[in-house]
Amino acid sequence: MRPTQALRGGGGDAPLGRHDKYLGSWGNFGGYKQKGIITYTMSPNRQNPIAGAAHDAVFNTWRRFSKQVLYVAPPFIAFYYAMSWATERNHYLNSKEGRKEFSDAE
Template sequence: MFPTRALRAGGDSPLGKNGHFLGPWGNFGGMKQKGIITYGLSSNRQNPVAGAAHAAVFNTWRRFSKQILYVAPPMIFFYYAMDWAIHRNHYLNSKQGRAEFADAEE
C-alpha cells in the first residue's frame, strides 16, 4: 500500500470506491483514536456564575486599558476640531462675523 493512500484514507479503509460509507460525524472511516480521556460534571453540581463579577470587572479593565491609546487620541482630536468648527460657525453667523467677512464672500 502506498503511504499517501494510507494517510488520505485514514487506515485500511478503501479509497476511491463508490458507495463507501465514511461513517458518522467524528468518525470518517479512519482508525479509532486511542488515549483520549474525557471527564464530565453533572449540571446540578456546577456553579455557572462562579467568579463572574470578579472576572467581569478585571476583564473589562484589562480590555479597556489595552485599547484606550487607540481610541482616546482620535476622539480628543475630533472633539476639539468639532468644538472649533461649532464656535467658528457661530462667530461667522453672528453680527461681528458678518461685519468682518461681509465683503470676502464673493
C-alpha cells in the first residue's frame, strides 16, 4: 500500500528512498531509533539565565584583552607615531619657514 499525500507532507515532492518507500518527514528520515541518549530539562522558573554574567564578563574581557594586546598595540603605536611625524612634517613644509628652506629644491 502506498502512503497517502497527507503522510508524504502534502506534496508530490516528498523524499522517496530505494524501492519507492517513504523515508519520513524532516528530522525523521526512517533511520533506526537512537538508544542511550539521555536528556535533562529544568523548569524555566528554576533557571537563572544571567547568574554570574557580570563577573564572567569582566574576567573574560580581561583575559581576551591581555592575550591580544601585544598583537594589536605595537602596530597601532608605530602607526600613530608615523602619522604624527607625517602631519608635523606636512605642516612644516607648508609653512613660511619650510617653503623658504626648500624653495630651491623645486
